[in-house]
Amino acid sequence: MTLAVNSIETSPIQVHNQKQEQILQGAMQVFFRDGYAGTSMDRVAIEAGVSKQTIYSHFQDKEGLFKALVERITIARYNTLFESAQLYDDPELLLRQLAETYFLKVAGDRDYLSLLRLVIAESARFPEMAKLYTQSVIQHGRQMLGQYFDAHPELGISDSKAAAHIFFGSLVSFVVVQEILHGKEIIPLSSESLVNSLIELFLARTDN
Amino acid sequence: MTLAVNSIETSPIQVHNQKQEQILQGAMQVFFRDGYAGTSMDRVAIEAGVSKQTIYSHFQDKEGLFKALVERITIARYNTLFESAQLYDDPELLLRQLAETYFLKVAGDRDYLSLLRLVIAESARFPEMAKLYTQSVIQHGRQMLGQYFDAHPELGISDSKAAAHIFFGSLVSFVVVQEILHGKEIIPLSSESLVNSLIELFLARTDN
DNA sequence: GTCTATACCGAGATAGAC
DNA sequence: GTCTATCTCGGTATAGAC
Numbered sequence: 001m002t003l004a005v006n007s008i009e010t011s012p013i014q015v016h017n018q019k020q021e022q023i024l025q026g027a028m029q030v031f032f033r034d035g036y037a038g039t040s041m042d043r044v045a046i047e048a049g050v051s052k053q054t055i056y057s058h059f060q061d062k063e064g065l066f067k068a069l070v071e072r073i074t075i076a077r078y079n080t081l082f083e084s085a086q087l088y089d090d091p092e093l094l095l096r097q098l099a100e101t102y103f104l105k106v107a108g109d110r111d112y113l114s115l116l117r118l119v120i121a122e123s124a125r126f127p128e129m130a131k132l133y134t135q136s137v138i139q140h141g142r143q144m145l146g147q148y149f150d151a152h153p154e155l156g157i158s159d160s161k162a163a164a165h166i167f168f169g170s171l172v173s174f175v176v177v178q179e180i181l182h183g184k185e186i187i188p189l190s191s192e193s194l195v196n197s198l199i200e201l202f203l204a205r206t207d208n
Numbered sequence: 209m210t211l212a213v214n215s216i217e218t219s220p221i222q223v224h225n226q227k228q229e230q231i232l233q234g235a236m237q238v239f240f241r242d243g244y245a246g247t248s249m250d251r252v253a254i255e256a257g258v259s260k261q262t263i264y265s266h267f268q269d270k271e272g273l274f275k276a277l278v279e280r281i282t283i284a285r286y287n288t289l290f291e292s293a294q295l296y297d298d299p300e301l302l303l304r305q306l307a308e309t310y311f312l313k314v315a316g317d318r319d320y321l322s323l324l325r326l327v328i329a330e331s332a333r334f335p336e337m338a339k340l341y342t343q344s345v346i347q348h349g350r351q352m353l354g355q356y357f358d359a360h361p362e363l364g365i366s367d368s369k370a371a372a373h374i375f376f377g378s379l380v381s382f383v384v385v386q387e388i389l390h391g392k393e394i395i396p397l398s399s400e401s402l403v404n405s406l407i408e409l410f411l412a413r414t415d416n
Numbered sequence: 417g418t419c420t421a422t423a424c425c426g427a428g429a430t431a432g433a434c
Numbered sequence: 435g436t437c438t439a440t441c442t443c444g445g446t447a448t449a450g451a452c
Contacts, residue, residue, distance in 0.1 A: 040426075040427060050437090052429080117332070120389065131393065134391050138385055139395050158405070158408060166406060172384070176384065261419065261447090262418055264446095264447070264448080265417070
């Protein structure tokens, strides 16, 4: 019951979280590269710089570590995806900014790409994970843009939800095809020309 | 050097291909369900109804079996994806038929969905496989539709390649989100409303 | 050409020292 | 709480009988 007031050690809780963070950092590298089944706990231990037993003292088992990792990253990163996005009233400005934010934060970031690939890869084994991703990312974006379309009838969009899917779906499939499926080495297509064509399509009725 | 004219055995080549076909059928079930790293050769042998050694006599190793399987399915299935599609001159008919063909053959077929998921999942480990898929499926569709757009300037499409990506990308992402990422349990969206909205967008300039 | 049996290694998970 | 050492099982791949 002695109080170690002069101890230079950080508090137990701090140490706990620091270790967990360290483990998750290493786990991310390996899971993102090798997938769930391809990842060995030995490699995670090496990559994180801890022993295997330390991992098992912080997480129940391999599945628990994996779920904790993906949930953490999905929520942390995607809840802030469009937080910096200003809701311009001008449609062209808004659409352009949404697309540029998405390309900057997702297509340009290896970790985002790896997470997307991993969630798709494990969607059959871990359906809850896929649902969390869909809710955090897709639903969020679709609802926001759908509401915007509803508030701007001059765009002449009859089905705002479907239109929002088309907009974000074009961005997602661009990333999937060009970056993940190596499309940029086979069918070059710049993100700028995609965005310009999207603007052209969605604003066709206002230009006339 | 005797000719076994009365033999009731099938020819060696026949037997060879039959066994290979049998192995590939079993391998497909397991690889599609468990992914590359999650698949064991024992399970493939059980599923295919042969011994493990038989597999190794027909294919070099696990990697060779996997590559042979995916190449075979990708080429066989996707080269015939749009072969039945009639090239209607009317834009609405054409777009509608392309979308319906895609949904019928891809979204409605568990094997197509599994192949797409698998190719994405293994795109880092097997980039050549991803490139083959991109060439056989994406490039094929984009080129065909891009040429159609170029031949129909009345649609007012300035960038035919980007527009073709938007069209097919919306279909692909619909399948990825709704079917693979379990979106249909979270954000219901019918394929009909998607197609109608696509038509609305792409034909906006001809309606006026 | 196909089977059964086996070699050998690396996987996930745990015991026990400190 | 963290480490080293170890258990046990299932993995890929092969040897040898028929």
